[in-house]
Amino acid sequence: MLSRCIAVDPHRFAMEYWGHKPLLSSASALPRDFGDLLSPTMVDELIAERGVRAPFIRLAKEGDVLAKDCYLGPAGFGAEMPDQVDSGKVLEQFAAGATIVLQGLHRLWPPLIDFVRQAVDELGHPAQANAYITPPTNRGFDPHYDVHDVFVLQTAGAKRWIVHEPVHDHPLPSQPWTHHRDAIAAQVADEPVIDTVLGVGDALYLPRGWIHSAQAMADTSVHLTIGVSPLTGIDVARTVVDELATLGAFRRSLPMGGDPADRDDIIATVTKVMAEVVEVLRDEASTLSGGAADRLVRRHADRTRPAAVRPLASLQAGENAGATRVQWRHGLTSTIEQADGRVVLRLPDKVMTFPLSCAEAVEALRGGEVADAGSLPGLDHADGTVLIRRLLREAVLVPVTE
Structure with missing residues (x-):
C-alpha cells in the first residue's frame, strides 16, 4: 500500500515525513494510478446500485454540510429504510455544485477493504477510506485541518490543493479545527507551503494539523483520502x-x-x-x-477489524475439516498463554481454552502457517481435525482457497 502512495523510500518517509511534514508524489514517480481503487464508474455503481445508507454518504457545498433529506429517501417496498441514498436527489445536488462524500469505504467496497487492510498492516495504526467527488470548479469544505493523517490519492479529474502550516501542532481528536477558526483564517491569508494541482495518479501526504482546502478544476474530481489515526x-x-x-x-x-x-x-x-x-x-x-x-x-x-469471514464457506469447510487447508484470520488480534494446564487463547470478544497438546499447533497457526489436519505440529490427523473444525466455527481460522 505505502509504495503506491509515496515516491520516496519507506524508511525515508518514516524518518522525515511521517507526522512531520507533507509529501507530494507525482504520478510519474509512482508505479501506477489509483483507478483500480475507485473510478467514476465505481462511484456511480455505489450510488445507484449498492444501497448506500447514511452515514456512509453525505453532501457538502461551499463549506456547509447539506441536510440529509437533500439526498436520502425511502428505499421502497421490501427495503423500508428511510436513510438510503436517493440517486435522483444526489444528481440534483451534484449538478448544483455539491461535493459527494462517500465515507467508510473500507467497510463496503472490496478494493478498498483490501487496500486499507494493507495500510493497517504496514503503518501499524488504524486506517479508513473516504472518497470526495466534486463537480467542476467547486469546493466542498473551507480551509481546515484534520485530527488524523491523510494520504490523498487523485483517481479522476484534477483538484487544486492549498496547504498551510499548522496553527496547532499534532492535534488530538478532542482538538478539532473549529477550536481555532480565527487562527486558521489568519494563517490562510499568508503564503501557502503547497499550492498545486493534483492530477490522475498524483498523491499527497498530510500530517494531522496541516491546514488545507481543495477545489476541483475544469472536470469532475474524484479523490480518495486514506485517513490514519495514529497512536500518540x-x-x-x-x-x-x-x-x-x-x-x-x-x-x-x-x-x-x-x-x-x-x-x-x-x-x-x-x-x-x-x-x-x-x-x-x-x-x-x-x-x-x-x-x-x-x-x-x-x-x-x-x-480495527480483522478480515471478514464468509459464514457459509467457513461452515462448509468445518464439515470437511479433515481435508481443508486453513490459515489464521488476517488481522485477528489475540494472545496465547498457558494456565491451569490448558492453552488459553484470548480474543477481543471471547476466551477459548484447549488441551496442552494443542499448544504447538495453535502457536503455528497464529504465526501464519498454512496447514491441514495432517500437518499440524504436535497433533495426529484426528485431533487436528477437531481443532480446525472448532477454530473455523469460532471465526479464528479461514479456509484457504487456491
Missing part, C-alpha cells in the same frame, strides 16, 4: 494512568476537609498525588507496563 504518547500515558485503577492506593478517597474552591489546596493535592504516581511508576514499571500493553492491544482491536 498521550494515548499511552492515559492507558498507564488507567492501569493505576488496579492499585488500591489510588482508589482510596482523598482526606476530608479540603476546600474544592481553594486553588492552593487543589494544587497541593495534585502535587502530592503526582509525586505518588511518579513513585509507583518507578517502582512498579514492569507490572504497570504489562497491563497497559494489554489495554493498548484491546484498544487497537476495538478500532
Whole structure:
C-alpha cells in the first residue's frame, strides 16, 4: 500500500515525513494510478446500485454540510429504510455544485477493504477510506485541518490543493479545527507551503494539523483520502494512568476537609498525588507496563477489524475439516498463554481454552502457517481435525482457497 502512495523510500518517509511534514508524489514517480481503487464508474455503481445508507454518504457545498433529506429517501417496498441514498436527489445536488462524500469505504467496497487492510498492516495504526467527488470548479469544505493523517490519492479529474502550516501542532481528536477558526483564517491569508494541482495518479501526504482546502478544476474530481489515526504518547500515558485503577492506593478517597474552591489546596493535592504516581511508576514499571500493553492491544482491536469471514464457506469447510487447508484470520488480534494446564487463547470478544497438546499447533497457526489436519505440529490427523473444525466455527481460522 505505502509504495503506491509515496515516491520516496519507506524508511525515508518514516524518518522525515511521517507526522512531520507533507509529501507530494507525482504520478510519474509512482508505479501506477489509483483507478483500480475507485473510478467514476465505481462511484456511480455505489450510488445507484449498492444501497448506500447514511452515514456512509453525505453532501457538502461551499463549506456547509447539506441536510440529509437533500439526498436520502425511502428505499421502497421490501427495503423500508428511510436513510438510503436517493440517486435522483444526489444528481440534483451534484449538478448544483455539491461535493459527494462517500465515507467508510473500507467497510463496503472490496478494493478498498483490501487496500486499507494493507495500510493497517504496514503503518501499524488504524486506517479508513473516504472518497470526495466534486463537480467542476467547486469546493466542498473551507480551509481546515484534520485530527488524523491523510494520504490523498487523485483517481479522476484534477483538484487544486492549498496547504498551510499548522496553527496547532499534532492535534488530538478532542482538538478539532473549529477550536481555532480565527487562527486558521489568519494563517490562510499568508503564503501557502503547497499550492498545486493534483492530477490522475498524483498523491499527497498530510500530517494531522496541516491546514488545507481543495477545489476541483475544469472536470469532475474524484479523490480518495486514506485517513490514519495514529497512536500518540498521550494515548499511552492515559492507558498507564488507567492501569493505576488496579492499585488500591489510588482508589482510596482523598482526606476530608479540603476546600474544592481553594486553588492552593487543589494544587497541593495534585502535587502530592503526582509525586505518588511518579513513585509507583518507578517502582512498579514492569507490572504497570504489562497491563497497559494489554489495554493498548484491546484498544487497537476495538478500532480495527480483522478480515471478514464468509459464514457459509467457513461452515462448509468445518464439515470437511479433515481435508481443508486453513490459515489464521488476517488481522485477528489475540494472545496465547498457558494456565491451569490448558492453552488459553484470548480474543477481543471471547476466551477459548484447549488441551496442552494443542499448544504447538495453535502457536503455528497464529504465526501464519498454512496447514491441514495432517500437518499440524504436535497433533495426529484426528485431533487436528477437531481443532480446525472448532477454530473455523469460532471465526479464528479461514479456509484457504487456491
